[in-house]
Amino acid sequence: MIYLTNATVRYQTKLLPLPDIRLAQGDILGLNGVSGSGKSTVAMLLSGFLIPTSGIVVTPAYDKHKANPVQWVGQHPELSFNPKWTLLKSLKESFRQVDFDSHLKSFSIEKEWLSRYPKELSGGQLQRIALLRALLPTTQYLLCDEITAQLDPITQQSIWTQLLKLSKEKNIGLLIISHEKSLLNSICEKVITLK
Template identity: 45%
Template structure:
């Protein structure tokens, strides 16, 4: 399996380009880092890779075909702020099972306690909520995970536990991961290679 961005660019209306001619190739089982300064368009790029937004030019392909517009999205995106990614009117069990059914072993690995399933989002901490978002994103049909500053807001112990669980599942299921982060030590520790995303100048996968 392969996720590709081919010469994609984005701008708002007729304003200056945020970025242009961006290319990326991510294969199954690969862990790739993406770094760049604030405001260079990394999150916009991530949203396009997961099908949340459409590029102004270029295209995003999954196995040489456009991303599916219906059904379960095989490219999942986890944001930095979990409270913005959950329905506050749903209990956590319903939020979790949006991605499919999960066994107790997986929930234990990622650190989700059974009693949390009965709670509402506002009854959990940011770290607890993010565990649910990560677990939901790694549903049975997920082929690629886009982690956009996924653990930046968490303490070091929680961050390590979540990444340990994610990498374990990714290895077992051959999931490709794009790690977007400002934290160079994290990128160095997790990733097979790194892409430098520097703003509206043209740039390619490295």
């Protein structure tokens, strides 16, 4: 289980209090709130990118030379790839000695996309590859931060269908961050709204 308790972070001159969050493997938890309420900050804390000013954050222990079992995927996939690397090189860096070919079809990824650079793909294509890259065999928790906000409805549905299926198959805990309350209410077991 990963969790956040009594946490605050400093934002400019203020301390921003954050809600208590508990996410077990296999759980599907939604996080909603207006812009600036701290949704992405929660994801940064739970994935280890940020340390709270106060409070407790508990995540799985892991070897720094291996992939973090808590993976965070944001809404701007173009920022998560090295622009000088092909997408194949980015995937191989993540998967290293594990075969990812069998997962390409699951996310409707065409093999020829992998020889391209990030700027040569659409946002939806790139987001699918970013998700695949985060779904390593060691991934226990996936933090989805507005991952389908910029995508068309058909692509959104395809991605959520596949993620929910993988969550059940692999017992992956999903934290789904979105402005879309209807999306969260339709796929999450519980939704927390930040004030």
